[in-house]
Amino acid sequence: MNFQQLRSLRETVRRGLNLTAAAEVLHTSQPALSKQIRELEEELGVQLFVRHGKRYTQMTEAGERILQIATRLLNEADALRKVSSEFSEGHAGTLSIAATHTQARYVLPTVLARFREEFPAMQFKLLQGNPEQVAEYVVHGDATFGLATETLDDHPSLDTRPAYAWRHCLIVPPSHPFASLGRQPTLQELALQPLITYTAQFAGRRGIDAAFAKLGQTPNVVLEAIDSDVIKAYVELGFGVGVIADVAVDAERDRGLVRIDAQGLFPEKTARIASRIGMPLLPFERRFVQLVREFRQQQAQQGAGQS
Numbered sequence: 106m107n108f109q110q111l112r113s114l115r116e117t118v119r120r121g122l123n124l125t126a127a128a129e130v131l132h133t134s135q136p137a138l139s140k141q142i143r144e145l146e147e148e149l150g151v152q153l154f155v156r157h158g159k160r161y162t163q164m165t166e167a168g169e170r171i172l173q174i175a176t177r178l179l180n181e182a183d184a185l186r187k188v189s190s191e192f193s194e195g196h197a198g199t200l201s202i203a204a205t206h207t208q209a210r211y212v213l214p215t216v217l218a219r220f221r222e223e224f225p226a227m228q229f230k231l232l233q234g235n236p237e238q239v240a241e242y243v244v245h246g247d248a249t250f251g252l253a254t255e256t257l258d259d260h261p262s263l264d265t266r267p268a269y270a271w272r273h274c275l276i277v278p279p280s281h282p283f284a285s286l287g288r289q290p291t292l293q294e295l296a297l298q299p300l301i302t303y304t305a306q307f308a309g310r311r312g313i314d315a316a317f318a319k320l321g322q323t324p325n326v327v328l329e330a331i332d333s334d335v336i337k338a339y340v341e342l343g344f345g346v347g348v349i350a351d352v353a354v355d356a357e358r359d360r361g362l363v364r365i366d367a368q369g370l371f372p373e374k375t376a377r378i379a380s381r382i383g384m385p386l387l388p389f390e391r392r393f394v395q396l397v398r399e400f401r402q403q404q405a406q407q408g409a410g411q412s
Contacts, residue, residue: 106145106148106149108178108179108182109141110141110142110144110145111145111175111178111179112131112179113127113131113138113141113142113145114141114142114145114153114168114171114172114175115172115175115176115179116130116131117138117142117154117161118164118172119245122154122160122161122162122163124138124139124161139159142154149171151165151167151168151171152165152167152168153165153167153168153171153172154168180246180381180383180384181383183246183384184383184384184385198227198228198387198389199227199228199229199230200220200227200228200229200230200249200250200389200390200393201229201230201231201232201247201248201249201250202229202230202231202232202248202249202250202251202252202393203231203232203233203234203238203239203242203243203247203248203250203251203252204231204232204233204239204251204252204253205233205234205235205236205239205252205253205254205307205331206233206307206331206332206333207307207333207350207352207353208252208253208376209231209233210333210334210353211333211350211352211353211355212252212352212376212397212400213231213252215400216393216396216397216400217229219396220389220392220393220396223392224389224392227389230248232247232248235306235307235331236253236254236255236256236257236306236307237256237306239251239252239253239256239257240253240256240257240259240260240263240379243263243379243380243381244260244262244263244381246381249380249384249386249390250378250379250380250390250393250394251263251378251379251380252268252376252377252378252379252397253376253377254271254307254309254374254375254376254377255306255307255309255311256306257377257378257379258377260379261382262381262382263379263380263381263382264379264380264381264382265377265378265379266377266378266379266394267375267376267377267398268375268376268377268378268397268398268400269375269376269397269398269400269401270373270374270375270376270401271350271351271352271373271374271375271376271401272350272351272367272368272371272373272374273309273312273313273348273349273350273351273367273370273371273374274348274349274350274351274354274364274365274366274367275290275295275346275347275348275349275364275365275366275367276336276337276340276346276347276349276354276359276362276363276364276365277340277346277347277362277363277365278340278341278343278361278362278363279361279362279363281346281363283298283346283363283365284363284365289365289366289367289369289370290365292316292317292320292322292370293320293322295317295324295346295348295370296317296322296323296324296325297325298325298345298346299325299326299327299344299345299346300324300325300326300327300345300346300347300348301326301327301328301329301330301336301339301340301344301345301346301347301348302326302329302330302336302347302348302349303329303330303331303336303348303349304329304330304331305329306331307331309350309371309372309374312371312372312374313348313371315372316370316371316372327344327345328344328345333349333350333353336349337349337353337354337359337362340362341361341362347362348367348371350374351364351367378394378397378398
């Protein structure tokens with residue numbers, strides 16, 4: 106038994122029993138991958154998959170239990186490599202992060218700019234997706250860290266901690282009546298407006314819907330998007346009032362929009378950062394977590410410097 110056989114088993118299951126896809130990820134051929142699994146079955150004396158011809162249709166009960174143990178062994182092997190790295194250089198390597206669009210576009214540039222000043226030899230790997238995909242990237246070891254607002258807490262294999270708090274804000278074109286209202290609009294007034302905001306998976310959308318529902322109102326969402334930049338583009342075109350994460354709006358960059366504070370209208374949200382439970386963090390990785398947690402403080406300092 107060897108680690109390559111265990112990786113072949115794990116990746117085959119991850120790829121939905123698609124041997125071709127699993128072989129591509131492992132940079133091998135399909136026959137070679139099939140051979141690894143067959144040799145593992147012969148050594149263990151059990152069948153790991155139910156077969157229909159050459160195709161795997163499902164895992165056997167023995168295969169499911171063996172997969173759990175194999176996954177733990179592979180995670181422990183990764184942990185051993187990380188410990189050895191921690192006691193060698195610890196300041197060079199690759200920082201791998203999975204994040205939603207808002208985090209990748211508006212939070213990480215500030216964080217990574219500071220990080221690179223301290224670790225100039227570092228390389229970066231950035232994966233983007235919805236919150237569920239972000240969690241899966243970390244669970245499967247494709248990224249060391251996941252950064253998102255939703256979903257990360259739902260995975261028992263992830264060590265998830267608060268990163269920073271954020272709120273929604275409203276954005277409108279300068280010609281919109283809200284731009285010169287002189288006060289914060291009410292939820293009742295917002296309910297009469299066409300709204301542009303995130304899809305249900307992203308950036309606190311459930312909190313937006315819940316705030317309206319609490320008052321017996323139904324928001325008139327005319328456009329949903331996963332991308333804050335897309336929302337801003339359609340607001341500028343006059344499609345409606347944008348409800349967006351406040352971290353995604355910059356006074357200097359978004360001069361064609363008027364930002365309206367929405368504090369109190371919608372619940373405050375917390376972005377979270379996650380890594381796999383039991384995976385030791387290298388010194389530069391621990392520093393990255395610290396910088397993410399300091400994001401709001403750094404943002405406030407930058408704002409003061411621009412004013």
